[in-house]
Amino acid sequence: MANSASPEDNIVSISNLSFSRGPRKIFDAVSLExxxxxxxxxxxxxxxxxxxxxxxxxxxxxxxxxxxxVDGQNVHRLKTRELYELRKRMGMxxxxxxxxxxxxxxxxxxxxxxxxxxxxxxxIRTLVLMKLHAVGLRGARHLMPNELSGGMARRVALARxxxxxPLMIMYDEPFTGQDPISKGALVHLIKSLNTTLGLxxxxxxxxxxETAAIADYIYVLSGGKIIGQGTPxxxxxxxSEWVQQFxxxxxxxxxxxxxxxxxxxxxxxxxx
Amino acid sequence: MFQFLQNLGKTTRSSFAKLGRASFFLSHxxxxxxDVVPRPNLLIKQVYSVGxxxxxxxxxxxxxxxxxxxxxxxxxxxxxxxxxxxxxxVAASLVRELGPVVSALLFAGxxxxxxxxxxxxxxxxxxxxxxxxxxxxxxxxxxxxRFLAGFLSMPLLAALFSxxxxxxxxxxxxxxxxxxxxxxxxxxxxxxxFQEDIMNGILKSVVFGFVVSxxxxxxxxDAIPTSEGVSRATTRTVVNSAFSVLALDFILTALMFGDx
Ligand SMILES: Nc1ncnc2c1ncn2[C@@H]1O[C@H](COP(=O)(O)OP(=O)(O)OP(=O)(O)O)[C@@H](O)[C@H]1O
Ligand SMILES: [Mg+2]
Numbered sequence: 001m002a003n004s005a006s007p008e009d010n011i012v013s014i015s016n017l018s019f020s021r022g023p024r025k026i027f028d029a030v031s032l033e034x035x036x037x038x039x040x041x042x043x044x045x046x047x048x049x050x051x052x053x054x055x056x057x058x059x060x061x062x063x064x065x066x067x068x069x070v071d072g073q074n075v076h077r078l079k080t081r082e083l084y085e086l087r088k089r090m091g092m093x094x095x096x097x098x099x100x101x102x103x104x105x106x107x108x109x110x111x112x113x114x115x116x117x118x119x120x121x122x123x124i125r126t127l128v129l130m131k132l133h134a135v136g137l138r139g140a141r142h143l144m145p146n147e148l149s150g151g152m153a154r155r156v157a158l159a160r161x162x163x164x165x166p167l168m169i170m171y172d173e174p175f176t177g178q179d180p181i182s183k184g185a186l187v188h189l190i191k192s193l194n195t196t197l198g199l200x201x202x203x204x205x206x207x208x209x210e211t212a213a214i215a216d217y218i219y220v221l222s223g224g225k226i227i228g229q230g231t232p233x234x235x236x237x238x239x240s241e242w243v244q245q246f247x248x249x250x251x252x253x254x255x256x257x258x259x260x261x262x263x264x265x266x267x268x269x270x271x272x
Numbered sequence: 273m274f275q276f277l278q279n280l281g282k283t284t285r286s287s288f289a290k291l292g293r294a295s296f297f298l299s300h301x302x303x304x305x306x307d308v309v310p311r312p313n314l315l316i317k318q319v320y321s322v323g324x325x326x327x328x329x330x331x332x333x334x335x336x337x338x339x340x341x342x343x344x345x346x347x348x349x350x351x352x353x354x355x356x357x358x359x360x361x362v363a364a365s366l367v368r369e370l371g372p373v374v375s376a377l378l379f380a381g382x383x384x385x386x387x388x389x390x391x392x393x394x395x396x397x398x399x400x401x402x403x404x405x406x407x408x409x410x411x412x413x414x415x416x417x418r419f420l421a422g423f424l425s426m427p428l429l430a431a432l433f434s435x436x437x438x439x440x441x442x443x444x445x446x447x448x449x450x451x452x453x454x455x456x457x458x459x460x461x462x463x464x465x466f467q468e469d470i471m472n473g474i475l476k477s478v479v480f481g482f483v484v485s486x487x488x489x490x491x492x493x494d495a496i497p498t499s500e501g502v503s504r505a506t507t508r509t510v511v512n513s514a515f516s517v518l519a520l521d522f523i524l525t526a527l528m529f530g531d532x
Contacts (some may be wrong), residue, residue, distance in 0.1 A: 058405050087407035098402030103395075112406045115413070160406075 015065035028224040044221035091161035091169040097153040099145040106141040131159040151177040168200040314417040323425030334433040338440025359460035362441030371434035376480035380513035384488035388509040391492025392502035426481025428440030
């Protein structure tokens with residue numbers, strides 16, 4: 001199997017992770033490994049906890065049980081200061097973009113550099129323009145976040161996530177809301193960041209095609225468990241019904257489109 | 273009855289939990305102030321939006337409150353033939369009470385509600401967690417400068433309110449009702465004590481500035497991250513600030529001037 005590498009090769013290793021939101025179990029003893037320098041995709045139906053997983057890796061949520069190691073450190077045992085040091089080496093692209101609304105596009109991308117480095121403004125300018133150019137938005141640098149479309153905002157957020165040249169980037173749905181041209185450009189960008197800078201990328205996405213094109217390894221999550229894993233080719237040929245349903249986007253199959261609910265007819269007929 | 277006790281217990285417990293979070297939040301905010309000092313731009317920007325933008329409402333309100341004091345004071349004092357003491361009356365009421373209290377209430381309505389809404393919305397749009405993931409502590413970067421700005425602006429706004437109020441009293445008393453100009457100022461200077469009146473007034477406004485800024489920022493930070501949550505938090509800021517200011521005013525007045 002592709003993932004039987006030695007532990008130092010894993011930038012993230014998650015063992016036995018359990019996490020609940022109220023009574024709802026989001027993860028049930030999940031273990032997975034993310035290899036250094038590779039593009040790993042996490043796929044799964046909406047609401048399975050992909051965003052939650054990224055927040056657990058970033059130390060914004062704490063697991064009920066189990067451990068998460070990032071770059072050799074146990075994320076949830078770190079002191080606040082150490083956690084912040086670790087986060088400087090992680091970039092995260094939020095699903096919502098999470099741009100700072102009182103700053104222009106330019107200042108948003110410059111923000112992490114201004115906070116964490118003592119670079120002169122001229123240098124910051126060069127870096128910001130390079131990052132914005134990479135996502136195709138160099139010309140939009142004077143706009144405010146409320147003047148951007150959803151897809152543009154996400155690309156600015158991407159430029160900001162790579163501002164500090166982190167070791168690892170977590171992309172939460174980078175392709176959603178992008179037109180086919182930007183989508184292609186983003187696929188290319190993520191791949192080239194990965195190969196030229198040796199970045200590790202974790203991609204959360206529903207776009208099977210795009211993801212399969214760049215991922216080295218894919219985990220498919222559903223119902224709090226990993227229901228499939230492997231290289232894109234392995235998954236395409238997988239004989240698991242679950243994985244097949246997901247890779248081909250069938251509505252019918254073992255994975256449910258509906259959030260767990262009482263029987264439909266009972267629900268409609270029930271008086272409250 | 274049992275239900276009532278159960279609810280009471282629940283409410284008490286959640287109030288204590290909130291108080292705990294608020295205290296933790298405050299200590300975190302205060303430690304963040306040392307990081308604001310080397311970055312004065314952050315502070316200046318906030319002093320502008322918290323303090324300077326409150327100027328207009330403070331000035332206009334101060335003027336009217338002073339004018340009303342001049343009118344009412346004249347009516348009462350002239351019954352005793354003591355119109356010359358109008359200056360003392362206007363100045364003492366403003367410096368001791370109305371300046372700090374009314375400007376704190378206005379500040380809570382003007383700047384406090386805006387702070388809560390701003391922070392609450394930043395939370396709702398994931399800007400605060402985005403910042404955390406960029407390894408920037410949102411409390412130190414966002415909350416501490418706003419807290420310091422509120423805390424520093426309040427005494428200045430209260431002083432402005434009192435100064436404008438005294439002018440308002442002068443316009444009405446001396447300009448319109450014919451109180452002697454010299455007596456107005458001379459009596460004021462003779463009777464207003466620096467320590468007793470002015471320092472105590474400033475101390476009050478410092479306390480109010482601290483409390484109102486704390487409440488406003490905490491309510492925003494603790495808000496449920498939805499539109500309704502933010503709107504409720506904004507209301508709570510205004511209501512809780514008003515209660516706290518009035519209750520603290522009584523306590524401080526009793527300690528400073530009372531012989532209770
Ligand atoms: N703040 C919260 N409080 C309670 N439950 C939550 C909260 N955030 C998420 N959840 C629940 O956790 C589950 C996982 O959410 P998450 O956002 O991780 O899903 P996701 O896999 O990223 O979905 P999508 O693909 O739609 O983004 C959902 O079922 C959701 O109901
Ligand atoms: Mg998600």
